[in-house]
Amino acid sequence: MSKMRDVSLQLKISSIYIITNLLVVLVNIVLIVGINSMSGRLDMVYQDNRHLNEFSDAVNALQDDMTDYLNVKTSDSLENYYRSEQLCRNMMADLNEEVTGSVFDRMERNIRHMTEVYLDEVAKTIEAKRGRNVEKYRLHYENATRMYDYTDTYISDLNMEQFRSNSERYSELQQRFRLFEVVSVAAILLVMASNVCIIISFVGTVIRPLKKLSSQADEVAKGNFKIALLPVESKDEVGVVTGAFNSMVLSIGRYIERIRESMEAERALKERELLMEGHLKDARLKYLQAQINPHFLFNTLNAGAQLAMMEGADRTYDYIQKVAQFYRYNMKKSEETVTVAEEIEMVDSYIYILNVRFAGDIHYEKRTDESLLSVEMPGMILQPIVENCVNHGIREMGDRGVILLSLYEKEGKVCISVKDNGVGMSREIIEKVMSGTYREDEMATGGNGVGMDNVISRMKLFTDNENVMEIKSEGRGKGTEVCLYLQI
Numbered sequence: 001m002s003k004m005r006d007v008s009l010q011l012k013i014s015s016i017y018i019i020t021n022l023l024v025v026l027v028n029i030v031l032i033v034g035i036n037s038m039s040g041r042l043d044m045v046y047q048d049n050r051h052l053n054e055f056s057d058a059v060n061a062l063q064d065d066m067t068d069y070l071n072v073k074t075s076d077s078l079e080n081y082y083r084s085e086q087l088c089r090n091m092m093a094d095l096n097e098e099v100t101g102s103v104f105d106r107m108e109r110n111i112r113h114m115t116e117v118y119l120d121e122v123a124k125t126i127e128a129k130r131g132r133n134v135e136k137y138r139l140h141y142e143n144a145t146r147m148y149d150y151t152d153t154y155i156s157d158l159n160m161e162q163f164r165s166n167s168e169r170y171s172e173l174q175q176r177f178r179l180f181e182v183v184s185v186a187a188i189l190l191v192m193a194s195n196v197c198i199i200i201s202f203v204g205t206v207i208r209p210l211k212k213l214s215s216q217a218d219e220v221a222k223g224n225f226k227i228a229l230l231p232v233e234s235k236d237e238v239g240v241v242t243g244a245f246n247s248m249v250l251s252i253g254r255y256i257e258r259i260r261e262s263m264e265a266e267r268a269l270k271e272r273e274l275l276m277e278g279h280l281k282d283a284r285l286k287y288l289q290a291q292i293n294p295h296f297l298f299n300t301l302n303a304g305a306q307l308a309m310m311e312g313a314d315r316t317y318d319y320i321q322k323v324a325q326f327y328r329y330n331m332k333k334s335e336e337t338v339t340v341a342e343e344i345e346m347v348d349s350y351i352y353i354l355n356v357r358f359a360g361d362i363h364y365e366k367r368t369d370e371s372l373l374s375v376e377m378p379g380m381i382l383q384p385i386v387e388n389c390v391n392h393g394i395r396e397m398g399d400r401g402v403i404l405l406s407l408y409e410k411e412g413k414v415c416i417s418v419k420d421n422g423v424g425m426s427r428e429i430i431e432k433v434m435s436g437t438y439r440e441d442e443m444a445t446g447g448n449g450v451g452m453d454n455v456i457s458r459m460k461l462f463t464d465n466e467n468v469m470e471i472k473s474e475g476r477g478k479g480t481e482v483c484l485y486l487q488i
Contacts, residue, residue: 012202012206013202016198016199016202019198020195020198020199023191023194023195024191024192024195027187027188027191030187031184031187031188034180034184035180035184048104048162048166049159049162049163049166051091051094052155052158052159052162053159054091055088055091055092055095055155056152056155056156056159058084058087058088058091059088059115059118059148059151059152059155060152061084061087062081062084062085062087062088062119062122063122063145063148065077065080065081065083065084066081066122066125066126066144068080068081069081069126069129070125070126070129070137070141073129078126081126085119085122085123088115088119089119092112092115092116092119095108095109095111095112095115096108096109096112097109097112103161104158104161104162104165107154107157107158107161108158110154111151111154111155111158114147114150114151114154115151117147118144118147118148118151121140121143121144121147122140122144124136124140124144125137125140125141125144128140206238209230209238209239209242210238212230213230213238213241213242213245216230216245216249217245220249220252226253227249229246229249229250230242230245230246232246272461272464275461319352319353319356322349322352322353323353326346326349326350326353336379337376337377337378337379337462338376338377338378338379339373339374339375339376339377340372340373340374340375340376340377340407340414340416340486341373341374342379343377343379343381343382343383344366344368344373344382344405344407346382346383347382347383347386347405348364348366350383350386350387351364351386351403354390361398361399361401362390362394362401362403363399363401363402363403364402364403364405365402365403365404365405366404366405366406366407367404367405367406367407367408368405368406368407368408369407369408369409372407372408372409372414372488373407375414375486375488376486377459377462377484377486378458378459378462381455381458381459381484382405382416382418382484384451384452384454384455385418385452385455385482385484386403386405386418388452389403389418389420389422389480389482390403392422392423393420393421393422393423393424393479393480394420394421394422395422396423397421397422400421401420401421401422402420402421403418403419403420404417404418404419404420405417405418405419406419409488410485412488413485413486413487413488414485414486414487414488415483415484415485416483416484416486417481417482417483417484418481418482419479419480419481419482420479420480420481421479422479422480423476423477424473424474424475424476424477424478424479424480425471425473425476425480426473426475426476430471430473433452433453433471434456434469434471436453436456436457438452438453455469456468456469459484463485463486463487465485465487467485468484468485468486469482469483469484469485470482470483470485471483
C-alpha cells in the first residue's frame with residue numbers, strides 16, 4: 001500500500017483500468033474454458049455408440065466383401081476383402097479384453113472374442129475357396145455366416161444398452177451445463193460489481209484530499225493563515241499539490257512574521273543606536289572627567305613640543321608629540337568608527353609613552369595580517385584593554401613584562417588578541433568582567449576611566465552579536481589573553 005502512494009496519479013489510473021479489465025478478461029477465459037470442457041463432455045457422451053456403429057459397419061462391409069469375392073472371385077474383390085479384414089482387426093483391437101465388473105466391458109470382451117472367431121472362419125472360407133475345396137468352403141462359410149449373425153446381434157444389443165445409459169448421462173450433463181450458465185452469469189455480475197466498487201473507492205481516494213485542500217484554500221482566502229497543515233498522504237500529483245500548498249501557507253506565514261520581526265528589529269535598532277550614543281557619551285564623559293582640561297593640556301603639549309624642537313631635544317620632542325597624538329586621537333575618535341590600523345597605531349603610541357615613563361620596561365610585540373588592517377571597529381577599544389594589561393598584569397614584573405598584539409583571521413572572523421605574561425586572572429574574575437559585575441575602579445584604576453564593561457557593550461552594539469570578546473587565562477601567574485571578534 002505504501003508503494004502505491006509513491007506512484008503518479010496517471011500510473012494509478014492506468015493500473016486501475018488494467019486491473020478491472022484483466023478481471024473481466026480472466027473471468028471470460030475461465031467461462032470459455034468451462035464451456036468448452038462441458039461441450040467436449042457432451043460430445044463424448046455418444047462416443048461409445050459411434051465406435052460400435054463404426055465397428056458394426058466394418059463387420060458388415062467385411063461380410064459383403066467376402067460374399068462378393070465368393071461370387072465373382074476377382075482380384076479387386078479379394079483386395080477389398082483384405083482391406084476390410086484389416087480394418088476390422090484394427091477396430092477389434094480397441095475393444096476391451098479385460099475381465100471387469102462392468103456389464104458393458106464384459107459385453108465388449110465377448111464381442112471381441114466372437115469377432116476373432118468370425119475373422120478366423122472368414123479367413124478359412126476364403127482360403128478354401130481359393131483352394132477349390134468345396135466341402136471346407138461350405139462348412140466355413142456357414143460357420144462364418146452364423147458367427148456374423150451372433151456378432152451383429154450382440155453389437156446391436158450393446159449399442160442399445162449404451163445408448164440408454166448415455167442418454168441418461170446426456171440429460172445430467174445438460175442440467176450441469178444450465179447450472180454452469182447460471183454460475184457464469186453470476187460470476188460476470190460479481191466481477192462487474194467488484195470493478196464498480198474498486199473504481200468508486202479509487203475515485204474517493206483521489207477526491208478526498210482534493211476536498212480537504214479546497215476547504216483549506218477557502219480558509220486561506222479568508223485570511224486565516226493559522227490553519228493546520230494538510231498531511232501529505234502520497235507522492236503523486238495530489239500529494240505534490242498538497243505539499244506545495246503547505247509550503248505556500250508556511251511561506252506566507254513566515255513572510256508576515258518577518259515583516260513583524262523587521263518592524264521590531266527596526267525599533268530595536270533605533271534603541272541600540274540611542275544606547276550606543278549613550279555609551280559613547282558616557283565614555284567621553286568619563287574620559288573628560290579623568291582629565292584636567294584636555295584642550296588646555298593638548299595646547300600645552302604642542303607648545304612644549306615646539307619648545308623642545310627649538311632647543312634641539314629630539315627625544316623630548318618625539319615624546320611630547322606621541323602624547324599629543326594620543327590625546328588628540330582620544331578626543332576625535334572616541335565617537336567615530338575607525339579602522340583596526342588606527343586602533344593599533346594608537347596602541348603603539350600608548351606603549352611608547354609608557355616605555356618613556358617606565359624606562360623601557362614594557363616589551364611590546366605585534367603580529368598582524370596586513371590584509372585585515374582596513375576592517376572597521378569602534379574607537380577607544382584596544383587602548384583600555386592594553387591599559388588593563390599594564391596596570392593589572394605586568395606592572396609589578398619590571399622588565400620581564402611582555403605584551404603581544406596579534407591580528408589574524410579565525411573561522412571567517414577577524415580576531416584581535418592582546419596577550420600578556422602577567423599575573424593572570426581567576427575564573428571568577430573573568431566571569432565578573434564578562435558579565436559587567438566587576439567594579440570598574442578595580443579594573444581601570446589609574447587609567448582613562450573607560451572600563452571593560454563599556455568596551456564589551458560598545459562591541460556588542462557595533463557587531464550586533466553577543467560573542468564579541470573572550471578572556472582566557474590558565475590561572476594566577478600564567479598570563480591573560482583578551483580576544484576581540486569582528487566581522488570581515
